[in-house]
Amino acid sequence: xxxxxxxxxxxxxxxxxxxxxxxxxxxxxxxxxxxxxxxxxxxxxxxxxxxxxxxxxxxxxxxxxxxxxxxxxxxxxxxxxxxxxxxxxxxxxxxxxxxxxxxxxxxxxxxxxxxxxxxxxxxxxxxxxxxxxxxxxxxxxxxxxxxxxxxxxxxxxxxxxxxxxxxxxxxxxxxxxxxxxxxxxxxxxxxxxxxxxxxxxxxxxxxxxxxxxxxxxxxxxxxxxxxxxxx
Ligand SMILES: NC(=O)c1ccc[n+]([C@@H]2O[C@H](COP(=O)([O-])OP(=O)(O)OC[C@H]3O[C@@H](n4cnc5c(N)ncnc54)[C@H](OP(=O)(O)O)[C@@H]3O)[C@@H](O)[C@H]2O)c1
Numbered sequence: 001x002x003x004x005x006x007x008x009x010x011x012x013x014x015x016x017x018x019x020x021x022x023x024x025x026x027x028x029x030x031x032x033x034x035x036x037x038x039x040x041x042x043x044x045x046x047x048x049x050x051x052x053x054x055x056x057x058x059x060x061x062x063x064x065x066x067x068x069x070x071x072x073x074x075x076x077x078x079x080x081x082x083x084x085x086x087x088x089x090x091x092x093x094x095x096x097x098x099x100x101x102x103x104x105x106x107x108x109x110x111x112x113x114x115x116x117x118x119x120x121x122x123x124x125x126x127x128x129x130x131x132x133x134x135x136x137x138x139x140x141x142x143x144x145x146x147x148x149x150x151x152x153x154x155x156x157x158x159x160x161x162x163x164x165x166x167x168x169x170x171x172x173x174x175x176x177x178x179x180x181x182x183x184x185x186x187x188x189x190x191x192x193x194x195x196x197x198x199x200x201x202x203x204x205x206x207x208x209x210x211x212x213x214x215x216x217x218x219x220x221x222x223x224x225x226x227x228x229x230x231x
Contacts, residue, residue: 009070
């Protein structure tokens with residue numbers, strides 16, 4: 001059966017890979033982001049900037065089977081140099097955007113087996129220097145997931161994917177030289193970085209009925225970084 005999925009941040013990176021996969025499978029997809037980029041014309045698109053102080057989310061008259069919130073940031077800085085406003089800015093994008101989206105579209109998520117997917121990062125499970133901005137926001141996303149999963153069960157499932165470095169426009173600054181790429185590869189027990197398609201495949205699985213017995217889970221797609229220690 002064809003379903004309707006709402007993907008916030010579906011115009012680039014992991015979100016774009018997910019949108020194309022869902023559309024190819026015949027599903028109806030609605031995307032929210034600042035730019036439409038080169039999304040195919042059958043994809044509905046609404047312009048929203050989740051970093052702005054105020055934004056309006058579109059009113060949809062149809063049911064939504066699944067919602068994914070992709071917008072996020074990776075800003076690395078020494079703790080001492082980070083201003084409070086920077087934490088608030090990251091929180092606004094990574095956490096408050098997801099909360100506002102879920103709150104707004106919850107009335108549309110009235111079909112059986114509805115599913116929400118949020119994005120965290122390996123740095124919540126594995127502490128790394130200079131990652132306090134992303135760590136603080138993504139830690140909140142993981143807490144939000146568990147609380148919402150409890151509150152919305154059994155009607156709506158909520159899960160999170162926590163990737164490590166994944167080859168997308170967001171990660172370009174960490175992978176834009178052979179030296180940087182190699183250093184990132186070496187940090188992973190599986191000796192490579194992630195790619196957008198494999199993370200999108202997991203998001204599609206979490207949206208689908210194949211994951212119907214999963215909720216409140218943090219799926220760590222990190223090449224072994226959070227679970228393996230080479231001795
Ligand atoms: N890539 C990695 O290495 C990595 C690692 C760990 C976790 N993650 C997480 O995975 C998620 C997806 O990352 P990605 O690498 O696919 O990022 P990406 O390539 O930068 O794509 C992000 C998407 O979110 C949208 N977006 C960004 N800021 C927005 C804003 N202010 N308002 C509305 N839409 C906005 C972008 O569209 P517009 O620019 O058109 O608005 C784009 O569609 C993020 O939450 C990220 O934190 C990524």
